[in-house]
Amino acid sequence: MTRETFRLPDVGEGLTEADVLQWHVAVGDTVTVNQTLVEVETAKAAVELPCPFDGTVRELLAAEGDTVAVGSPLITIATGAEEPEPAPAASEGSGAVLVGYGTSAAATRRRRRRPVTPEPARPDVGNGNGERPRATPPVRKMAKDAGVDLAAVAHDGERISREDVRRHLERDEAPSTPAEPGETRERIAGVRKATAAAVTASAFTAPHVTEFLTVDVTETVATVAALKEHPAFAGVRVTPLLLVARALLSAIRHHPEVNARWDEANQEIVRLRTVNLGIAAATGRGLIVPNVPDAGSLTLPGLARALEDLTTTARAGRTPPERMRGGTVTITNVGVFGVDAATPILNPGESAILAVGEIARRPWEYRGEVALREVTTLSLSFDHRLVDGELGSRVLARVAAVLRDPARELLLD
Amino acid sequence: METYVLLGADGRLSDEPAARDVTPELCRGLYRDMVLARRLDSEAYSLQRQGELGLWLQCLGQEAAQVGSIRAIRDDDPVFPSYRDHAAALCRGIGPEALLAQWRGVRQSGWDPAEHRFGVYTLVLAAQLLHAVGYAMGVQRDGTDEVVLAYFGDGSSSEGEANEAFNWAATVNAPVVFFCQNNQWAISTPTSRQFGAPLHRRAAGFGLATELVDGNDVLAVHAATRRAAETVRRGGGPALVEATTYRMAGHSTSDDPTRYRTEAELDHWRARDPIDRLRTLLDREGWADEAFHADLDAEADALGAETRRVCRAMPDPDPSTMFDHVLPGGSPVLAAQRDGYAAYLASFEDAS
Numbered sequence: 001m002t003r004e005t006f007r008l009p010d011v012g013e014g015l016t017e018a019d020v021l022q023w024h025v026a027v028g029d030t031v032t033v034n035q036t037l038v039e040v041e042t043a044k045a046a047v048e049l050p051c052p053f054d055g056t057v058r059e060l061l062a063a064e065g066d067t068v069a070v071g072s073p074l075i076t077i078a079t080g081a082e083e084p085e086p087a088p089a090a091s092e093g094s095g096a097v098l099v100g101y102g103t104s105a106a107a108t109r110r111r112r113r114r115p116v117t118p119e120p121a122r123p124d125v126g127n128g129n130g131e132r133p134r135a136t137p138p139v140r141k142m143a144k145d146a147g148v149d150l151a152a153v154a155h156d157g158e159r160i161s162r163e164d165v166r167r168h169l170e171r172d173e174a175p176s177t178p179a180e181p182g183e184t185r186e187r188i189a190g191v192r193k194a195t196a197a198a199v200t201a202s203a204f205t206a207p208h209v210t211e212f213l214t215v216d217v218t219e220t221v222a223t224v225a226a227l228k229e230h231p232a233f234a235g236v237r238v239t240p241l242l243l244v245a246r247a248l249l250s251a252i253r254h255h256p257e258v259n260a261r262w263d264e265a266n267q268e269i270v271r272l273r274t275v276n277l278g279i280a281a282a283t284g285r286g287l288i289v290p291n292v293p294d295a296g297s298l299t300l301p302g303l304a305r306a307l308e309d310l311t312t313t314a315r316a317g318r319t320p321p322e323r324m325r326g327g328t329v330t331i332t333n334v335g336v337f338g339v340d341a342a343t344p345i346l347n348p349g350e351s352a353i354l355a356v357g358e359i360a361r362r363p364w365e366y367r368g369e370v371a372l373r374e375v376t377t378l379s380l381s382f383d384h385r386l387v388d389g390e391l392g393s394r395v396l397a398r399v400a401a402v403l404r405d406p407a408r409e410l411l412l413d
Numbered sequence: 414m415e416t417y418v419l420l421g422a423d424g425r426l427s428d429e430p431a432a433r434d435v436t437p438e439l440c441r442g443l444y445r446d447m448v449l450a451r452r453l454d455s456e457a458y459s460l461q462r463q464g465e466l467g468l469w470l471q472c473l474g475q476e477a478a479q480v481g482s483i484r485a486i487r488d489d490d491p492v493f494p495s496y497r498d499h500a501a502a503l504c505r506g507i508g509p510e511a512l513l514a515q516w517r518g519v520r521q522s523g524w525d526p527a528e529h530r531f532g533v534y535t536l537v538l539a540a541q542l543l544h545a546v547g548y549a550m551g552v553q554r555d556g557t558d559e560v561v562l563a564y565f566g567d568g569s570s571s572e573g574e575a576n577e578a579f580n581w582a583a584t585v586n587a588p589v590v591f592f593c594q595n596n597q598w599a600i601s602t603p604t605s606r607q608f609g610a611p612l613h614r615r616a617a618g619f620g621l622a623t624e625l626v627d628g629n630d631v632l633a634v635h636a637a638t639r640r641a642a643e644t645v646r647r648g649g650g651p652a653l654v655e656a657t658t659y660r661m662a663g664h665s666t667s668d669d670p671t672r673y674r675t676e677a678e679l680d681h682w683r684a685r686d687p688i689d690r691l692r693t694l695l696d697r698e699g700w701a702d703e704a705f706h707a708d709l710d711a712e713a714d715a716l717g718a719e720t721r722r723v724c725r726a727m728p729d730p731d732p733s734t735m736f737d738h739v740l741p742g743g744s745p746v747l748a749a750q751r752d753g754y755a756a757y758l759a760s761f762e763d764a765s
Contacts, residue, residue: 009462009464011462033721034456049463050459052460052721320669322669
């Protein structure tokens with residue numbers, strides 16, 4: 001019997017880690033080659049991994065909900081003699097990290113460069129008595145790969161075991177603070193972790209400016225009602241968001257400089273020819289921003305279908321990773337939560353985001369009198385490094401102009 | 414042009430004259446080729462999901478188009494494949510190790526094209542069609558009776574190279590059969606957005622003899638390709654076979670086809686599975702007994718195990734070898750790059 005370890009492969013998206021969604025096997029189960037072992041979720045999509053070996057499951061090295069780095073061990077399987085694996089090279093997880101960009105980004109697994117000047121030899125830190133902590137070579141390697149100093153690992157027996165190292169790692173990774181009465185703690189993982197990293201990066205690299213404009217959208221509401229009856233929109237949902245999207249596309253057509261990206265590394269402003277229109281979507285798994293590629297090329301019915309498809313796919317949690325990359329501008333519909341305005345944070349790599357507030361009937365000046373009109377507030381945040389106040393204001397004004405009188409303004413496009 | 418069919422989707426032979434040439438031996442042989450190819454293909458897919466291959470492009474669903482065509486030509490007829498032609502390669506004796514090496518990223522290609530009369534995979538769309546025509550011009554000058562077979566897809570047909578190859582082959586009467594596996598999708602682009610007129614009609618305009626064949630009917634593909642190849646061999650000028658088939662899997666392991674096509678479309682093609690169709694004929698006519706299927710299952714299992722074994726056993730090449738085949742004889746600039754890269758690798762702490 002040999003014990004084989006299956007490591008988390010890069011499933012081809014160039015992602016660095018995945019969350020374990022669901023194990024399809026348990027310790028002690030007999031497994032066969034290509035049987036589904038586990039379903040994992042990268043920051044963006046769920047993938048089933050097939051078993052490389054025949055054998056018996058010995059250890060599950062990650063629990064459901066754990067975040068695992070590409071190249072980390074997932075499961076060990078004791079294999080029989082039926083299909084002997086050649087040479088240690090194979091069992092050393094031959095190439096779970098064979099391809100992709102995955103491992104280079106995981107800091108703990110990055111190979112360290114040799115120092116240019118040799119460090120003076122120093123004794124290993126031991127357990128206070130100058131002795132090197134005792135452990136077998138595989139355990140040493142496991143600790144080294146995981147970036148764990150063996151001297152810091154608590155252990156009962158004479159030698160540090162694999163289990164001891166794992167407990168040490170879990171101690172690091174599990175919520176380290178015991179929950180106080182009246183609170184619960186949950187590890188930060190998956191979409192939540194990705195969202196946090198993205199908004200933090202965006203908020204602290206791109207200086208945000210947010211402008212507000214409140215606009216009478218009674219005509220937009222009427223147009224939406226009329227379009228619903230039109231045969232071109234049969235079978236597709238027509239909502240005010242469709243016209244907001246169309247208005248933003250119009251504003252970008254009039255002011256294409258806003259469809260751009262700040263390339264810090266190359267010190268360049270990248271102007272983008274196509275508009276990939278992102279829509280922020282609240283899903284069961286958290287906030288995601290899928291986009292409609294080349295939204296500017298679509299007809300209005302085409303755009304309606306694309307938006308509906310995008311939101312239903314997102315709500316079902318089936319948005320594939322490629323639909324979340326390459327967005328150039330985003331709309332977030334905070335109105336659905338009944339609020340008026342927001343100061344939205346830019347989707348990283350984009351230079352503008354439009355928040356739409358609730359459309360509500362309010363007393364409003366109309367033809368010299370006060371009337372009850374459908375009114376909403378638009379909030380536009382932009383990256384002030386490349387979008388000046390004048391440009392940002394013109395974009396926002398154009399969006400408002402289209403929504404105020406869509407039929408006339410879209411003729412001018 | 415009507416689609417040429419010998420074995421209908423219901424597994425019944427038509428009354429076309431060529432149906433009289435169908436023998437139990439032929440059917441068993443083609444069936445075996447397709448079953449083995451599908452097994453290798455699905456093993457390679459799993460190996461990619463296990464992190465053993467960088468990428469894999471499945472031929473699932475296209476076995477009949479590949480097996481039927483390559484079995485219709487002579488073993489010494491040179492073939493210029495695209496990159497999804499695993500079933501054809503397998504028929505030419507190219508084994509799993511050779512087929513997987515490139516996708517594991519350990520070699521630039523897996524086999525000797527001269528030995529197998531089967532070119533290396535060409536990922537530059539339609540480039541192999543020009544290579545094939547050039548080779549066919551060499552055949553003309555050598556005065557042999559070889560027929561060159563070139564595989565390509567519906568997406569490739571939009572490349573300028575494809576149309577140049579068709580035109581030039583017809584102009585110089587090159588002995589080549591262009592074989593299009595029209596699998597309906599160029600990654601996510603459907604054929605409806607690929608061309609306005611069917612490919613076989615365009616080919617006729619270039620002056621090529623054309624065949625339109627049900628690409629999931631291995632017997633029709635075999636008969637049509639044989640007919641085309643024999644015309645070419647007799648000096649009748651180049652031909653194009655358009656085989657209508659379907660890519661049942663994604664474009665590659667990095668592609669999610671559920672994004673752009675429907676389950677109903679898949680169901681339509683599942684009902685036209687090329688292997689099931691031939692199996693129906695074998696069973697009804699009693700041309701293959703239980704022992705045949707048991708042996709074939711065992712052979713497929715062995716091929717699957719062999720595929721896994723050889724894939725994992727392939728050693729990683731020395732990184733410096735990537736500089737070896739850039740230019741014949743190398744160059745001072747390449748040598749400097751190679752040495753610089755070696756020094757960089759040696760600068761890591763765990764470098765041996």
